[in-house]
Amino acid sequence: MCSVPSIRSLLFVLLVVVASAASFAQIGMSITIGPPALPVYEQPFCPVEGYLWTPGYWAYDYDDGDYYWVPGTWVEAPEVGFLWTPGYWGWGGDRFIFHEGYWGPHVGFYGGIVYGFGYFGEGYEGGRWDNGRFFYNRSVNNVNVTNIHNVYNTTVINNITVNRVSYNGGNGGINAQPRPEDEMAARERHVPPVAVQTQHVQAARANPQLRASANQGKPPVAATPKPGAFNDRAVVAAKEAGAPYHPAANRATDQPHANTPAPRPENSVPRPPNAVHAKELPPHPRPAPPNTGNPKLDQKYQQQQEKLYAKQEQDHQKLQQRQEQDHQRLAQRNADEARKQQLEQRHQQQTQQLEQRHVQQQQKLQDQQPASRNQSRPGKERP
Numbered sequence: 001m002c003s004v005p006s007i008r009s010l011l012f013v014l015l016v017v018v019a020s021a022a023s024f025a026q027i028g029m030s031i032t033i034g035p036p037a038l039p040v041y042e043q044p045f046c047p048v049e050g051y052l053w054t055p056g057y058w059a060y061d062y063d064d065g066d067y068y069w070v071p072g073t074w075v076e077a078p079e080v081g082f083l084w085t086p087g088y089w090g091w092g093g094d095r096f097i098f099h100e101g102y103w104g105p106h107v108g109f110y111g112g113i114v115y116g117f118g119y120f121g122e123g124y125e126g127g128r129w130d131n132g133r134f135f136y137n138r139s140v141n142n143v144n145v146t147n148i149h150n151v152y153n154t155t156v157i158n159n160i161t162v163n164r165v166s167y168n169g170g171n172g173g174i175n176a177q178p179r180p181e182d183e184m185a186a187r188e189r190h191v192p193p194v195a196v197q198t199q200h201v202q203a204a205r206a207n208p209q210l211r212a213s214a215n216q217g218k219p220p221v222a223a224t225p226k227p228g229a230f231n232d233r234a235v236v237a238a239k240e241a242g243a244p245y246h247p248a249a250n251r252a253t254d255q256p257h258a259n260t261p262a263p264r265p266e267n268s269v270p271r272p273p274n275a276v277h278a279k280e281l282p283p284h285p286r287p288a289p290p291n292t293g294n295p296k297l298d299q300k301y302q303q304q305q306e307k308l309y310a311k312q313e314q315d316h317q318k319l320q321q322r323q324e325q326d327h328q329r330l331a332q333r334n335a336d337e338a339r340k341q342q343l344e345q346r347h348q349q350q351t352q353q354l355e356q357r358h359v360q361q362q363q364k365l366q367d368q369q370p371a372s373r374n375q376s377r378p379g380k381e382r383p
Contacts, residue, residue, distance in 0.1 A: 031060065031096045034167035035067045035089055036212050037242030041222035043072065043117050043142040044234045049150065050134055051076050053126060053141065054197065055086050055115035056223060058166055058212065060098070061205055067212040069219035070204045071235075072117070073227050078103050078191050081129050085185070086110045086119060091170030100280065102192055108185035111168035112176025117141060118156075121176060125156045164242025187340055189327045192279045200227035217241035276348040278319040281355065308365055312358050319354055323347050 035058035043053065056072035075084070087101035088111030099111070107124040118126020118140045127136045135150045136143045143151055167173045178186070193201075204210050207230065210219050215238075221230050222238040229235065326343055335343075 034091070034096050034170055034173060035060070036166065036217040036245055037164035038113075038115065038166045039069070039218055039222055039238035039242050040164070040240045041072070041238045042236050044074070044223050044225045044236050046074055046136065046141065046143045046148060047225045048076075049148050051226075052084050052134065053117050054084050054101070055117065055119055056219075057087060057115075058089070059201060059205065061211075064211070068205055068207075069210045069212070069215070069222070070201050071210075071219070071221050071230070072115075072223040073200060073229075074225060075194065075197060075227055077134070078194050080132050081105055082191065083107050083124060083129075086113070086115055088113050089167035091168065091173055096167060096170065100193065102190040103194075104185060104188050104190045106181070106185040106188060109176075109178040109182035112174040113166060113168065114163065120156065121174070122179065123181075125154070166242075187344060189324075189331060190277075190279070196227040200224075203228050203230060212245065213247055216247075217243070217245035276344055276351060277323050278316050278351050278354065279323070281316060281351065304365060308361055312361070315354060315358070319350060323350070 038056075038058075041056070046053075051074040054073055054075050057070055058067045059070050060067050077083075082103040082105065085102050085104060085108045087099055089096050089098050090111055091097075101110070102108075110119065112121045113119075114121050118124050118137065125137060126141050127134055129135075130150075133150050135152055136148065137156075138145075138151050138153050139155050145151055165172065165174050168176060207221070208214055210221060218238045218241040220237050221235050223236040224230060225232055225234040326347070330340060330343055
């Protein structure tokens with residue numbers, strides 16, 4: 001269970017977002033070491049036509065302070081014509097930040113990470129849409145032609161040095177920058193990961209065998225035929241780790257700046273510092289009640305926390321829906337690039353204002369939190 005200090009940790013990290021957007025201040029904490037190398041594994045058969053491959057990746061559990069493997073899997077495209085742009089870890093100057101994947105008409109930038117199976121650092125060579133059907137490139141995808149007939153064979157000439165590095169930038173990371181076509185893809189209408197993908201990630205997080213500290217970078221479930229199918233007979237185990245595993249490197253380390261108190265690292269969720277849309281913001285962690293020894297005060301403060309949490313989640317959903325409607329209207333009007341740029345700037349401003357308001361709300365609530373019988377209130381200690 002999270003404690004009152006962990007709430008303070010979240011507040012400090014949220015403040016990083018506002019500060020960086022306004023004055024590029026360096027406050028808070030960082031995950032300074034990137035995830036383990038990508039494991040070596042094979043792709044299971046595509047289960048049915050219309051499913052697209054989503055590569056596996058290392059996610060981070062801030063509660064346990066450990067990376068865990070999210071198995072690669074086949075996922076049904078949410079819309080005809082949509083492709084999957086994988087998420088990736090990137091060095092943000094003082095910490096590693098995870099950029100979530102998304103569905104869209106074109107594959108955008110995914111850090112130059114060589115995930116394989118059609119994702120070789122730039123674009124996608126695993127298949128294409130044609131007249132409402134997805135055609136699979138058998139040279140890079142594992143497709144059973146007995147069940148799926150819309151296939152082709154195109155040999156992919158990969159000029160990129162194949163390695164198992166799983167992050168962009170930083171010490172030892174992939175040195176890649178978005179191409180003009182990647183930037184264009186980023187401005188198109190996107191769909192966030194669908195529900196089954198979110199459930200897939202949650203199931204991976206709950207599986208202790210998928211933690212890097214347990215599997216040494218060689219997960220026993222590296223890929224699945226469908227999301228969440230961890231017990232399916234077609235599950236694929238990793239053949240080997242992508243590189244020697246170093247457990248000491250996979251920890252969140254705090255780096256306090258500007259004389260700020262050092263927060264607890266395991267619950268500090270970095271918010272995207274330059275998020276353009278509300279959908280790019282990860283959900284706020286559900287707050288936990290303080291343990292002051294006074295049940296009545298704890299219950300009252302918990303109710304306040306839950307109320308604020310629900311309101312902030314509702315704010316995110318409303319803004320996300322409004323921004324999606326803006327994109328749809330713009331698409332219907334065949335707007336030019338100038339109008340699209342104006343809309344993106346307005347959306348970024350809306351998103352940053354929303355986060356700033358949430359930071360202020362969290363600060364106000366923290367100032368009202370009950371003090372422990374054995375400890376003074378956080379933020380009130382002075383030497």
